[in-house]
Amino acid sequence: MTDEPSANDIGRRLRQIRHARGKSLAVVAGLAGISTSYLSRLESGARALDRRSLIVNLANALEVAPSEISGAGLVSPGRLAEDRSLNEVRLALAAAGMHDPRGEIVPVEMLSSRATALLDAQRDCRLELVGAELPLLIRDLHATLEAGHDVSRLLALVHVQGTQAWLTDIGANPDLAWQAVTLAQQAAARADDPFSHAVSAFGTAFGLMAVGAFDLASQALSAPAVGTKTKEAAEVTGMLALTSSLTAAASGNRAEQQAALDHAADLARHTGEGNTLWFGFGPGNVGVWRMSVALEAGDHATAARIATTVTPETLPSATRRATYWREYGRALAHLPRRFEEAVAALRRAEQISPAHVQRHPFMRSVLAELLTKAKRDSAGRELRGMAHRAGLVV
Template sequence: MHDENTIGARLRVLRRWRGMTLAQLADQAGLTPSFLSMAERGQRAIDRRSHISALAAALRVSETDLVGGPHLTSDPVQAAPHSTIPDIRAALLGNTLTSPVTDRARPLQDLVAEMDRIDHSEFKHTEVGRSLPALIDELHVHACAPADEAAYRLALQTLIEAFQTATFTAKDLGYGDLAHIAAMRAGELAGILDDPISTGKAASLRIHTMPTSTRDVTLAVAERAADDLESHVEDSTGIQVLGMLTLAAALSATVVFRYDLAEDWLDRAGELARRIPDTPTENWGAFSASNVGVWRVALAVERGETGGRLLELARDIDEQRLAGRRGRHAAFLADVGRGLAREPRMKDEAVRWLHRAEKVAPHKIRNSAAVRESVNFLLSRATRTAGGQELRAMAARMGVPH
């Protein structure tokens, strides 16, 4: 079951290519030789950002080299979103603020409404493929020839929202380079707008696309962005953007094993969330009290939590509030499943959570490298015991050999 699609198998290839022993790599990555040996043999999952970051840095390779790039299967639900990438790439690279790729555009207010519809769509990847590239093209027409200053700023602000959607779509599908391009385009526009909220939004995208090998730098960027925005927050939108920056800082601190600092940032996020309605479907970045709870689960999994403590955190989440944000809901379910997968006695429970995640957002979960790693790991156990039918069915849909 442990083939070249697993992170452990690629780790072994890259380690040997670098001429490093297990002991040498373990020493440089701050891990144990026994953990790495088990990971290379498929007996431990490498699914924590901190481990991936440390190993990539020690091997002097990119995270994509270690984790793997876009993964395509014969399953249309898994593969179809990838067909949107060429058009998204063309829209991001072809347009400039002085030369759009098209000379026609719908009225600006129609484009703003279209962007809002995509942002709140339950099936965002489908909507991205259907609408986002043309929307980016047409917004550039308005940015190049605006009716007035207000229209110019509105076009740029809406483009930042479009670049946010492009960022996370590309990131979800494994196109890290394109995600970073979209984030940097947002940064360019924020520089022109020169307002704290736009700057904060663009900073959030940049943080989420920075390579984990620059993890100390990422933490510094996240903390500085949150601190810079704090004194400028005047309304609900500002709170939401600041909240997402505090969560990004919490994640960045967790990746560098500064758990006390991460907890401080999570507490700050919780305080901000109490100042706004708990409506993740309506808030920017889904920031809300419910989403802070989801992040607490995600960061607990990143720290290595599992079992009862993880389920206790999960029970605090009102899943009904997440229903309109299928991607966020599915990520929460998958995080719980991945954490439980590390504990042999909770294998069946892990499969149940992962299967629920797949049902909520199949396109997202079947394209998740972290979930694929956990499914590979669980599958290696299932073959040694009776059962595993549901797990093998999931593996088939994800293109995992079974």
């Protein structure tokens, strides 16, 4: 016997929950707003369950939390080197939340330098290094704050762009990432400046989207007033607009989705490529986000078409390049006669950042769908290798 997830782990879990609730395919499909045949294909693994809105609709139909279906945070630990740091990060967050961080009081300039190095490593997908440095940085930042030194802005930034981003990338439980978001919210409230509030809103929105609270996510994003008077402000405003477009897509608000994308694209034309607050906002990133938004809206052909307009080599960071190839692979996986291209794109994403494929909450389902089409050829072998490294039994 094995406790490893099977290739169709999400579909199997969906079917088990439906049976436990005593609900038929027709009833659940009707409540979720999809056809009975589509739900059957989701349960069998013939179709990938890789949209936030659909996961939330199914969770509501079955009266469970979205994570019960998606299995977020259920990937077996220990497969990636960065996993070794997870418990130390968990303990550091708990200690910070208790106002007993047990770190050292460190000069602000030194903390800023350490934070910069860590956030650069996160941007470059050096997740093992981030995990190794993060626990002590969390403790020292909070110890310095408790001693009365003003590191609130730095704390908000580290907890969103460092702690939350790292936890999300390695597939940790969303509740743990929410602890980081809560600490960022508290730090932003102390700092009380537009940029800190914007960083906090960005992290809060993603934390809320993870549990299907799209309306609250949209509300959080509407609060900061950064403006566009400077290049830095325009970049941050543009990033919030991109996040709003994803939230709107998950909510099914196509008008708001497009308006937010257009606003971000217009800002990017004026700012060019930038990296204010490690957002990496610019024309290339807007293209990647357009792909993600189209995928969330279920428009796979559009996502694939947008991918052809983006030059991945020019994207400003490894994390954006990994995301580009992953999203391109997700789009191609849903299109007819694009199997080999889909596998190749996902493999390129995995080569840049293994966690982006092996730990993303949608990828087990995407890999499971592709496995139903795999042959005993080189593409099939590549796919089965990725599925195995993602923790699936194939």
